[in-house]
Amino acid sequence: MKQIIAALFIANLFFACKGDKKAETKFNEKTYEENKESLADKEKNNPSHFLVVDNRDRKNLIGQTVVIGHLTNKATVCTYKDVDIKLTYFSKTGVKLDEGIETIYETIPPGERIKFKTKSFSPKGTDSVAVLVLKANGEVKK
Numbered sequence: 230m231k232q233i234i235a236a237l238f239i240a241n242l243f244f245a246c247k248g249d250k251k252a253e254t255k256f257n258e259k260t261y262e263e264n265k266e267s268l269a270d271k272e273k274n275n276p277s278h279f280l281v282v283d284n285r286d287r288k289n290l291i292g293q294t295v296v297i298g299h300l301t302n303k304a305t306v307c308t309y310k311d312v313d314i315k316l317t318y319f320s321k322t323g324v325k326l327d328e329g330i331e332t333i334y335e336t337i338p339p340g341e342r343i344k345f346k347t348k349s350f351s352p353k354g355t356d357s358v359a360v361l362v363l364k365a366n367g368e369v370k371k
């Protein structure tokens with residue numbers, strides 16, 4: 230009886246250690262290019278998902294609101310240029326007072342960060358300014 234159990238145990242080990250041919254996959258250049266193109270289309274058509282903005286604001290001596298910020302391109306293959314941002318002015322209590330659109334005429338390559346600065350006369354009672362990316366022209370360099 231012990232010999233049968235030992236034989237079954239050895240047979241089980243033998244079949245369990247069989248090599249897997251799926252692990253030996255080859256790199257497929259065609260599939261890689263198709264995925265790269267679909268990624269490029271996704272990045273080109275959705276710039277607000279891949280452009281991240283951080284900003285701060287202050288008042289200058291003549292009463293203008295100065296917004297200083299950075300735009301960061303998180304895309305991997307798409308370069309953005311002529312970025313439209315929406316500036317929304319809020320009061321201390323969080324009420325939206327006004328909003329405006331500015332265009333930043335810069336080119337932002339993948340993974341890069343640029344600085345921008347804009348000045349405007351904001352509505353009376355403005356406490357803070359929120360900045361949101363609306364759209365941008367995307368291009369993929371091959």
